[in-house]
Amino acid sequence: MRTTTFKDCNILRLLVFVILPLCAIVYGASHPSGYYAGLINLAGIYIILVASLNLVNGFSGMFSMGHAAFMAIGAYISAFFTLTPAQKMASTPGLPEWLINANLPFVVALIIGGACAVVVALIIGYPVLRFKGHYLSIVTLGLIVIVRAVLDNEGEYTNGARGITGLPPKSNTVVIFIIMAIVLYFLFRLIRSQYGRGLIAMRDDDVAAQTLGINLASKKLSAFCISAFITGMAGGLFGHMQSVISGKFYYFDLSFRVVQTSIIGGMFSLSGAVPGGIIMAYLPEVLAPLETGVKLFGHQLPEMYGASNLIMAIILILIIIFRRQGLMGEHEFIVESMFSKDTYTSLFKKEEYLNIGRAFRDLFTGKWRKSKKALPEDIDNTPPVV
Amino acid sequence: MTSSYFLSQLMNGLKIGSVYAIVAIGYSMVYGILRLINFAHGDILTVGVYSILTLMAFGGLPLWLIIIISICISIGVGVMVERFAYRPLRSSGEETTLISSLAVSSILQNVIMMIFSPQKKAFHLPEYLTALHKVGSVTLSTMNIITFIAVFVILVILSIVIKRTSMGMAMRACSDNLTASRLMGIDVNKIIVMAFVIGCGLACVAGLMLAGEYKTIEPMMGFVPGLKAFCAAVLGGIGSLSGAVAGGFILGIAEMLFAGLMPTSITPYREAFVFVLLIIVLLFKPNGIFGGKEANKS
Numbered sequence: 001m002r003t004t005t006f007k008d009c010n011i012l013r014l015l016v017f018v019i020l021p022l023c024a025i026v027y028g029a030s031h032p033s034g035y036y037a038g039l040i041n042l043a044g045i046y047i048i049l050v051a052s053l054n055l056v057n058g059f060s061g062m063f064s065m066g067h068a069a070f071m072a073i074g075a076y077i078s079a080f081f082t083l084t085p086a087q088k089m090a091s092t093p094g095l096p097e098w099l100i101n102a103n104l105p106f107v108v109a110l111i112i113g114g115a116c117a118v119v120v121a122l123i124i125g126y127p128v129l130r131f132k133g134h135y136l137s138i139v140t141l142g143l144i145v146i147v148r149a150v151l152d153n154e155g156e157y158t159n160g161a162r163g164i165t166g167l168p169p170k171s172n173t174v175v176i177f178i179i180m181a182i183v184l185y186f187l188f189r190l191i192r193s194q195y196g197r198g199l200i201a202m203r204d205d206d207v208a209a210q211t212l213g214i215n216l217a218s219k220k221l222s223a224f225c226i227s228a229f230i231t232g233m234a235g236g237l238f239g240h241m242q243s244v245i246s247g248k249f250y251y252f253d254l255s256f257r258v259v260q261t262s263i264i265g266g267m268f269s270l271s272g273a274v275p276g277g278i279i280m281a282y283l284p285e286v287l288a289p290l291e292t293g294v295k296l297f298g299h300q301l302p303e304m305y306g307a308s309n310l311i312m313a314i315i316l317i318l319i320i321i322f323r324r325q326g327l328m329g330e331h332e333f334i335v336e337s338m339f340s341k342d343t344y345t346s347l348f349k350k351e352e353y354l355n356i357g358r359a360f361r362d363l364f365t366g367k368w369r370k371s372k373k374a375l376p377e378d379i380d381n382t383p384p385v386v
Numbered sequence: 387m388t389s390s391y392f393l394s395q396l397m398n399g400l401k402i403g404s405v406y407a408i409v410a411i412g413y414s415m416v417y418g419i420l421r422l423i424n425f426a427h428g429d430i431l432t433v434g435v436y437s438i439l440t441l442m443a444f445g446g447l448p449l450w451l452i453i454i455i456s457i458c459i460s461i462g463v464g465v466m467v468e469r470f471a472y473r474p475l476r477s478s479g480e481e482t483t484l485i486s487s488l489a490v491s492s493i494l495q496n497v498i499m500m501i502f503s504p505q506k507k508a509f510h511l512p513e514y515l516t517a518l519h520k521v522g523s524v525t526l527s528t529m530n531i532i533t534f535i536a537v538f539v540i541l542v543i544l545s546i547v548i549k550r551t552s553m554g555m556a557m558r559a560c561s562d563n564l565t566a567s568r569l570m571g572i573d574v575n576k577i578i579v580m581a582f583v584i585g586c587g588l589a590c591v592a593g594l595m596l597a598g599e600y601k602t603i604e605p606m607m608g609f610v611p612g613l614k615a616f617c618a619a620v621l622g623g624i625g626s627l628s629g630a631v632a633g634g635f636i637l638g639i640a641e642m643l644f645a646g647l648m649p650t651s652i653t654p655y656r657e658a659f660v661f662v663l664l665i666i667v668l669l670f671k672p673n674g675i676f677g678g679k680e681a682n683k684s
Binding site for chain 2 (some may be wrong): 048056063098124127128130131134135137139141142145148149150152155223234252256259260263305306307309310312314316317320321324
């Protein structure tokens with residue numbers, strides 16, 4: 001007899017991965033001014049960012065560290081289409097006439113921002129992606145510096161280092177999480193498609209993949225561009241969430257933070273973006289009191305600048321030493337549960353309710369331990385050898 | 387534009403170029419053997435500078451002793467980083483160690499920030515080092531002259547060590563093929579530690595030069611010069627000593643000439659120019675300017 005584990009309970013999957021997050025999102029959306037509730041938006045944006053980064057870093061075997069540059073491009077370009085003409089006259093008078101008067105719906109502005117990020121990704125990616133090794137890492141890091149220099153020095157178009165303020169607060173919880181769901185679904189289908197399997201083959205062994213007819217250059221470039229597009233959109237969301245954009249927000253700090261998030265969650269799985277994003281949104285806020293001095297167990301700790309970053313970095317090192325593949329490894333069950341039909345139909349099946357009972361029974365009788373050795377399923381199903 | 391202005395810009399380029407060259411040697415050695423972009427290398431430079439500052443604040447010690455102690459501290463930190471953050475990850479992929487080095491960089495920056503403050507600090511060298519001399523039409527401080535001589539001496543010593551000694555031969559072998567070197571009976575760990583020792587010691591020297599030039603120091607000061615030094619190493623052809631040095635000087639001179647000779651509207655793009663230069667060079671010579679026809683190592 002096959003033992004049942006909690007992984008087989010679709011109802012539990014529905015509860016944990018769909019209903020619980022939905023409740024959190026609804027709570028966050030209904031308390032927009034709440035501090036911890038507001039952080040859920042940040043978590044959503046991190047999830048989008050990390051999922052798109054994982055497509056490049058985890059599934060394609062390239063290593064980009066400069067995704068903040070694409071975020072900056074998406075943020076600025078989308079801001080050009082959502083600010084009012086009066087605001088643009090004041091802060092960015094150098095823009096052409098039609099752009100000053102342009103005012104588009106938020107989602108269209110985001111898409112245009114993403115498209116501009118793709119253009120830059122093409123320009124950068126075309127020369128660089130032909131090489132193996134770390135060239136992409138160093139060049140994308142350089143891209144951050146280049147983008148920052150442009151943003152700080154082209155005052156006519158970007159208001160220089162002062163940045164642009166007063167972006168309309170259009171990226172609310174609903175928009176962010178709808179986009180997050182679409183992005184996750186799209187990427188999930190993508191990596192399970194022929195294209196995605198090609199990417200993984202390329203990551204594992206590029207020579208073998210090439211002999212099987214995979215065009216490495218176009219595959220790398222297209223994956224990089226898809227990722228840049230999503231990152232550009234996320235950058236627009238980020239900018240409109242903070243309502244202030246400036247070159248210094250999209251510098252090494254943010255870029256490394258996204259890479260760090262991707263590693264903590266597990267860069268070989270889309271699902272890793274979910275725990276990674278949530279941890280990265282909340283942990284720094286939990287650690288923040290350390291920087292200003294806090295009372296802990298009756299002792300007054302001194303002010304320690306940089307303590308939260310230090311702890312994050314130590315956590316990162318421990319994770320890569322002891323759990324190299326990140327929290328999720330290569331498992332996809334979070335995203336899989338979100339988008340599988342079985343999860344949603346499970347409420348109406350009697351079998352699924354019985355499964356929960358079986359899982360509890362097997363948990364307490366300890367049958368799952370034996371089942372690991374015997375692999376009863378495999379033995380029972382093999383046809384007898386004549 | 388007068389020729390003396392051009393010459394003084396060229397001198398500035400040489401000054402910053404010598405810093406890049408010295409840091410690039412460390413990068414290049416570590417990258418050549420481990421295929422690891424050691425982002426923490428720039429922060430080792432910061433560690434060295436801060437330990438010099440602290441020891442100078444005590445007073446009483448002569449400068450040469452301070453520098454030697456600081457070099458030892460930098461080397462100690464570098465070797466510890468190698469032992470605890472890189473060696474456990476030796477068997478895993480290149481990206482993992484890259485991330486580890488980023489984390490180490492963050493740790494070093496934040497520890498320095500916690501011990502000292504995040505604010506900038508003044509860094510003054512003794513007066514006999516900052517005295518100015520007029521050589522032809524350019525002005526140089528004693529420190530600059532010592533720097534040039536020091537870079538030259540370091541290069542000669544290093545190239546002798548790498549070309550002639552058995553340790554250097556083992557290093558070149560490891561850089562060529564780590565697995566085969568291990569099979570040939572080379573103690574790979576010893577060689578890697580040696581590369582870190584040389585790199586970190588040089589980083590401390592470079593930090594002294596950088597701080598003496600800019601007169602202020604801050605916890606983040608090492609990161610961007612470190613990144614540029616890596617660019618220099620890639621420009622010159624990564625893995626080769628002479629390539630790293632040549633790349634460092636080319637980058638420094640190009641950066642300073644760009645800053646000094648271009649119209650003022652585009653001089654703020656100095657930092658960006660370095661990376662644009664890198665992309666352009668990679669486009670035409672993927673192995674770097676002096677990389678030769680060596681196969682594109684992955």
